[in-house]
Amino acid sequence: MDKVLLCGNEAIAQGALEAGCRAATSYPGTPASEIMNYLIKSKSDDFYAEWSNNEKVALEICFGVSTMKQRSICSMKANGFNLCVDSLMSLRKKGLTGGLVLAVVDDPDVRYSDVFQDTREFMKSIGFAIIEPKTVKECLEMTKQAFDLSEEKKRPVFIRITNKIGHLYSPIKIGKRKAPTNPEFDKTPYKFNPYSKEKEEIIPYFCPGCPHESFYKNFSVLEDYIVNGDIGCYEIAGFGNNGKDDKPIREIIDTLFVMGSGLNVSQGQLICNQKSVAFIGDSTFWHSGINGLINACYNKHNIILIIMDNSCVAMTGQHPVPDLSIEKVCEDLGCDVQIVNPYKKEEVEKALNKAVAFSDKINVIISRSCCMLKLKKCNTK
Structure with missing residues (x-):
C-alpha cells in the first residue's frame, strides 16, 4: 500500500x-x-x-x-x-x-x-x-x-x-485493520469493583428502614442486563458477601468505579450492544453524574438511569444537597422520567418494565424517599 x-x-x-x-x-x-x-x-x-x-x-x-x-x-x-x-x-x-x-x-x-x-x-x-x-x-x-x-x-x-x-x-x-473480537462481559464476581469487601470480616449493610434497601428488594435484576453502580450508600449492593452474614442485595452491582462513573460505563457497554442499568445517588448526580447524562442525551445513548434520591449526602452524615429539581433537569434534557416510592414493589416493577419496553429513549427512574437518619435528626430537634 x-x-x-x-x-x-x-x-x-x-x-x-x-x-x-x-x-x-x-x-x-x-x-x-x-x-x-x-x-x-x-x-x-x-x-x-x-x-x-x-x-x-x-x-x-x-x-x-x-x-x-x-x-x-x-x-x-x-x-x-x-x-x-x-x-x-x-x-x-x-x-x-x-x-x-x-x-x-x-x-x-x-x-x-x-x-x-x-x-x-x-x-x-x-x-x-x-x-x-x-x-x-x-x-x-x-x-x-x-x-x-x-x-x-x-x-x-x-x-x-x-x-x-x-x-x-x-x-x-497504512496497514490493515484487525477485526474486533465479539463483546463479552466477564462475570467473575467483583471483577470490576475495587470497593468490594468479600474478603473482610465485617461487611457493612443498610441502616434499618433505608429506602435504598427497599428499592433493591423490589428491584428484579433484568435478564441479560449489567448493573453499574456508583458512590454512595447504595453502593452497598456491590460490597459482596464473605460467607458469614450473606445477603443477596450485596451482590446486585456488577461494576463500581468512582463518583459519576456508572452511567458513563453504561454508555460504553451500550456501544458494544450490551444492555445495562446504571445507579446513581441524588448528590452524586449533582456532583458529576449530570455531565454523563448530558453526554448520553447529546450522543444518543439510550441508557436506563436509576437515581436514588434520599434528599441528602447520607454516607457522610446527612449533609445537604442542592435544592433543585432533578426531574426538571432530566425532562429538559429530553429524558423520560418516572418517580417511584421505593417501598412500593408495584411502582418499582411498573417503572422498570416501562423503561425496558421503551428503549428508544433515555429512561430515568427516580427512587425518592428521605434517608431515615435524616428524618430521625429532624424529629429530635
Missing part, C-alpha cells in the same frame, strides 16, 4: 484502528484534537467514535467498553488529563479486560495551555505503563503495541507525546 502523509496525532489514530479498536472518545483540546478528527471520520459498523462532553466522561465510557473485552482509546490534552486522575486511581486495585489506551499530548512550549505540565509525573504516580513515541512512525506502531500491553497487564497504558511530535508530518505506510 502507498504511504500516506500523517501527523503524529493521526498516526496514533491509525494505529488504534489497525489494532482493532472498538471505540474512541475525546473532548476537543489542542494539541490533541487531530486524533479524534481522524477517528470520527472512520466510524463504521464495528468502530464507534464520539466527542464526549468532558474528559472524565470520555474515559469512563472507555471503561464500559473495556468491561466488554473490547479495545478503546481515549485522547486528550494535558489539562484534560487532570480531570481523569480520580477515575484512573480506581483501576489500581482491580483491572480491565479489553485493552484501553489513554493518549495524552503535552504542550512543553505552553502554546496551547496556560501552564506547562509534564503528565508523566502524574502517570508515574498512578503506576501504569507509559509509552513515548519519538517519531511519527513510532506513534502508529507503538499504539498497536500499547493495546497488547494493556491486555497483558489488565490496566490502561499511556501514550504520551508532545505537540511537536503530534503536529509533525511524515509519510506513513
Whole structure:
C-alpha cells in the first residue's frame, strides 16, 4: 500500500484502528484534537467514535467498553488529563479486560495551555505503563503495541507525546485493520469493583428502614442486563458477601468505579450492544453524574438511569444537597422520567418494565424517599 502523509496525532489514530479498536472518545483540546478528527471520520459498523462532553466522561465510557473485552482509546490534552486522575486511581486495585489506551499530548512550549505540565509525573504516580513515541512512525506502531500491553497487564497504558511530535508530518505506510473480537462481559464476581469487601470480616449493610434497601428488594435484576453502580450508600449492593452474614442485595452491582462513573460505563457497554442499568445517588448526580447524562442525551445513548434520591449526602452524615429539581433537569434534557416510592414493589416493577419496553429513549427512574437518619435528626430537634 502507498504511504500516506500523517501527523503524529493521526498516526496514533491509525494505529488504534489497525489494532482493532472498538471505540474512541475525546473532548476537543489542542494539541490533541487531530486524533479524534481522524477517528470520527472512520466510524463504521464495528468502530464507534464520539466527542464526549468532558474528559472524565470520555474515559469512563472507555471503561464500559473495556468491561466488554473490547479495545478503546481515549485522547486528550494535558489539562484534560487532570480531570481523569480520580477515575484512573480506581483501576489500581482491580483491572480491565479489553485493552484501553489513554493518549495524552503535552504542550512543553505552553502554546496551547496556560501552564506547562509534564503528565508523566502524574502517570508515574498512578503506576501504569507509559509509552513515548519519538517519531511519527513510532506513534502508529507503538499504539498497536500499547493495546497488547494493556491486555497483558489488565490496566490502561499511556501514550504520551508532545505537540511537536503530534503536529509533525511524515509519510506513513497504512496497514490493515484487525477485526474486533465479539463483546463479552466477564462475570467473575467483583471483577470490576475495587470497593468490594468479600474478603473482610465485617461487611457493612443498610441502616434499618433505608429506602435504598427497599428499592433493591423490589428491584428484579433484568435478564441479560449489567448493573453499574456508583458512590454512595447504595453502593452497598456491590460490597459482596464473605460467607458469614450473606445477603443477596450485596451482590446486585456488577461494576463500581468512582463518583459519576456508572452511567458513563453504561454508555460504553451500550456501544458494544450490551444492555445495562446504571445507579446513581441524588448528590452524586449533582456532583458529576449530570455531565454523563448530558453526554448520553447529546450522543444518543439510550441508557436506563436509576437515581436514588434520599434528599441528602447520607454516607457522610446527612449533609445537604442542592435544592433543585432533578426531574426538571432530566425532562429538559429530553429524558423520560418516572418517580417511584421505593417501598412500593408495584411502582418499582411498573417503572422498570416501562423503561425496558421503551428503549428508544433515555429512561430515568427516580427512587425518592428521605434517608431515615435524616428524618430521625429532624424529629429530635
